[in-house]
Amino acid sequence: MTDAILAVNSPTWGEPDQGAADRLEAALGAGVVERRVEHRGELTLDVPVERLPDVCRHLRDEEGYDLLSSVTGIDYLGYAGEVAGYWGGGADGRDLNRSASAGKRAVPEAPGPKRFAVSVALAKVLTVTDGGHRRLRVRVWVDEGEAVPTLTGVYPSADFHEREAWDMLGIEFAGHPNLRRILMPEDWGGHPQRKDYPLGGEPVQFSDEV
Amino acid sequence: MAATETPRTWPKLDVLRPVPSELHPTTDNPDLLEINLGPNHPSTHGVLRLVTTLDGEVVVGLKCEIGYVHTGIEKNIEQKTYWKAIPYVPRMDYLSFFSGETAFCMAVEKALELEVPRRAEWIRVLFQELARLHSHLIFLGTGSVDLGGIALLFYCFRARDEVLDLFEMVTGQRMHPRYCQVGGVAEDLPKGFEPKCREFIAFMRDQVDQYDELIGANPIWSQRTKGIGVLPPDFALQMGMTGPNLRASGVPYDLRSANGGYGAYREIGYTPVTEQAGDTHARFRVRIEEMRASLDVIEKVLDGIPSGPTISDDRKVVLPPRHELHTSMESLIHHFKLVTEGFTVPAGEVYAPIESARGEFGFHLVSDGGPKPWRVRLRSPSLVLLQSLAALCQGVYLADLIAILASIDPVLGDVDR
CATH class of the missing domain: 3.30.460.80 (NADH:ubiquinone oxidoreductase Nqo5 subunit)
Structure with missing residues (x-):
């Protein structure tokens, strides 16, 4: 093999x-x-x-x-701590004989x-x-x-x-000469890839309401 | 042109100057005209807005506004288990779609230290080259339309359809096949694929010769492209250019051969195609020659593909074969667990770049040891190469701006992700 x-x-x-x-x-x-x-x-x-x-x-x-x-x-916000367990979740590797339903999985230190x-x-x-x-x-x-x-x-x-x-x-x-938004609209609030950015529920853009 | 050129002495990068990715007019002449090219204009190859300042017909200011097709793919992948994230990936660079799948799977395999069967690696190379052909065909077709030559578009799209037929034959999908899996590829090649593929190679070689004749000997084409948008090698590197655009400036940097290459390229071997001029013409030439080189690689794969399994047998990562689900309880459990919870990846950062049709295309993957990636970032070649557009277009005619944009070949899905 x-x-x-x-x-x-x-x-x-x-x-x-x-x-x-x-x-x-x-x-x-x-x-x-x-x-x-x-x-x-x-x-x-x-x-x-x-x-x-x-x-x-x-x-x-x-x-x-x-x-x-x-x-x-x-x-890395929220990286260290405990989250719901998954199948096999060893922090440092694939301890795959452990069942997920066992409960919490320790996330490694940041x-x-x-x-x-x-x-x-x-x-x-x-x-x-x-x-x-x-x-x-x-x-x-x-x-x-x-x-x-x-x-x-x-x-x-x-x-x-x-x-x-x-x-x-x-x-x-x-010192960046032109530090402005590049992918999101210029008037967007917040920074979407932060871990504390809400998923769903954000205000509707471009609505008629003022 | 063969890749083994005489070695050049490279200019040392000691005179770096801050190069703006935006070009601003230097005078406040009231006759300057500011126009928006795009976001919906066919020659921008996607949803790209170029805020262009013109002095008569000469470009004196240029600003790229991107983000119109930003769909948050990186954020989406953070919410998906690894194998459910695979279908998102080819939709970024939708012209060289198989490269995306392969890069993502390779990053995950690297983090897992998972071994992939040789046959699977060879099949991946085959489809990466087909995807590169697909991408270069569209590049050539749409690029020639931008320069006023309609005919080539039809030739290229006819040939592109043949490429998609091959994808359909093996994967069942014409585009975005989700054929690459973590640990290998989904299915073996079907019967009858090899003769059909060889037929395609013969057809395609003839086609590429035709394209070459159609534009190579065309004086209008030469006048429109030679000496336009010259990209010196040191400047190209400063601006982070990779792929065919960098090789058109004479730097033989190709991840298929760098340090021996990756995957089955280590066994097949590859010699980078380079051109020296660095202008729009050279960028077209490099891609035409790369299409020939891709066909050679595909032929080598068909000649030498090893037999064996096409996907790893690690049942903790790879779905069991379908037929086992009816007879084996363990397989059924593995299948259920993999589909519902996924597999975990050891904590740490990895970056696995591959050579896509536009350059270094890599996934920076951060895992926290769980079944979903903590952070994924795509190092997309298109985003980087758009940065040098403004500098390339300084003082050119508006029509040449279109030619230069076509020749650096950005894909806006890849830029905005």
Whole structure:
């Protein structure tokens, strides 16, 4: 059966680029990488929010991470705690012999200290011909009302991604030249992808009533 | 053009300047005319509004207003168990629909560390390439209409129908087949598929040669496209371009070959198609050559597809085969549990990109260990490539704006999600 399976089926990130993280710490000081998380071969670096542009500029200029793949906001509100059980729900894996009806399922601790995470996915592209394509994720944590310094000065393509994170999650990007709604109408209230945004029951748009 | 060009020395990205994704007029000339292209205009390829400022016939200001077809798919997926979320996915990039299904299933499989049978991976490659053909055919057809050539549209839509026939034969659906499953594909290829597919390859090769002759030797076509909307490679990277648009600027970045590729591309092999000019003409050329390359890949799949199962046998994730439900109590229980409650995915973040018809198309999946995703974000190539439209259109004629927009090939479902 083993030869019926491919060795790698999912897109490869290459080896986790720990060397880049080491050199980043050497160049910008030991506190710049707060935490390294490796999950499924993907390396995530948690960095202090105010150092984000410096970190990205270093990775771009010294390590060759020339493509900003995406900027993703994630709302971790309500992530830790207990929710209704499901079949097999082990927090850290697939303990699939446990029945769901047993009751509550413990959700793992939130992976970071604050409500919102902003994940910046970077990739090395110009080295692709030498087999040097690598990916790296840089992540910062912010609470409601805290701003993330914009990356548009380092990677201009962060523009639409940051506008989307603002529109959908209400994460503010300080210094962004054009931070306004991108997908929702300009006069929309609230940020729809927040976990506390109501599902259903929102006011009817474009009705005749004034 | 073959992909093995002489290696270039890439410009180092040290002179990054903040590039606006909006273009504002630099003078306050009262004769400037501001017009809305769209949201309902055929040449915008979907519901896109371009707020354009014109000085005579020259574009001096451009702003993309998007969001008209935003349907909250990411939010919807958060409310669905993983396998119920699959049908949402191809409706984003509805021209290269199978890529969406595959990217989502691959992200879930990566988070699960689920092994997929080889035959399923080969079948996925086959349909990803068919979907790419489908997308490029529509690109070519509608793109040529934008440049005033009606004929190609009919040729392309005729060929597109053949692609959809192949989808229908295997999946029962012409578009959005929900054929890709977590763990493999839903069904094996039916009898009679292979000869029909080979017939299609021969037909399609001939067609692509025809398209090439129809526009390649056409002086009007060349004049309308050559030197228009030039995208230098370093600028393309700054603006996050991927896919055929980046390869038309000479960067051989293709996830099918980067680090050896993914899925069955690791075994089949793929060499990226590149062009050097980076103009509208090169973006058309790259896609025509990619259609040929796709046909080669499809032929390789038909020649070398391994036998074996087409879906994983992990019953905690994959629905049991239908016939077992009548004879096996365990299968019935598994089926019931999977349909009502779904399977759980270990907590953590994964990002699995694939090469769709427009570039890097990936799902950023955050799981909390439950049966529904905590957060899904689609890294859609179309959203990113629209950002460079304003810079590309600086100082061009209005008619060239239409040509440039057609050549970068955004799909608005993919932009707005």
